[in-house]
Amino acid sequence: MNLRNCARCGKMFNYIGGQPICDPCKKAIEEDFQKVKQYIVDNPTASLKQITEDNQVSAKQIQQWIREERLMFSKDSPIQLLCENCGEPITTGRFCAKCKTSMANNLNNTFAKPKPALQQPVKKEPKAGMRFLDT
Ligand SMILES: [Zn+2]
Numbered sequence: 001m002n003l004r005n006c007a008r009c010g011k012m013f014n015y016i017g018g019q020p021i022c023d024p025c026k027k028a029i030e031e032d033f034q035k036v037k038q039y040i041v042d043n044p045t046a047s048l049k050q051i052t053e054d055n056q057v058s059a060k061q062i063q064q065w066i067r068e069e070r071l072m073f074s075k076d077s078p079i080q081l082l083c084e085n086c087g088e089p090i091t092t093g094r095f096c097a098k099c100k101t102s103m104a105n106n107l108n109n110t111f112a113k114p115k116p117a118l119q120q121p122v123k124k125e126p127k128a129g130m131r132f133l134d135t
């Protein structure tokens with residue numbers, strides 16, 4: 001048993017992993033999420049303050065959902081998100097598509113196509129198995 005205090009309601013619960021939040025609270029948060037998601041669809045121009053007040057959800061919670069890319073805002077929304085890397089306006093998450101792609105490429109360098117601008121020494125040519133007609 002790994003007892004912890006729930007980060008939301010403060011009750012002791014059997015902690016399994018992930019966020020330190022008890023099951024009833026997790027359920028309640030999920031319900032809040034569905035509510036907020038629908039609310040944003042119905043009220044695309046609602047401000048963050050309006051959303052928190054009308055749904056009784058904290059701004060912190062909404063920001064978390066945005067970071068998790070669970071909430072999306074339309075272009076008309078007063079909620080303006082900016083890419084944490086380049087400052088481009090985005091609709092969800094933390095980074096714009098461009099930065100996400102380049103970050104993914106950096107992570108999986110082996111799969112990225114070599115760009116002519118920055119030549120990286122990729123020296124792993126599959127020699128074995130290649131045969132020319134030299135007989
Ligand atoms: Zn709880």
Ligand SMILES: [Zn+2]
Nearest residue numbers: 083086096099
């Ligand atoms: Zn960016």
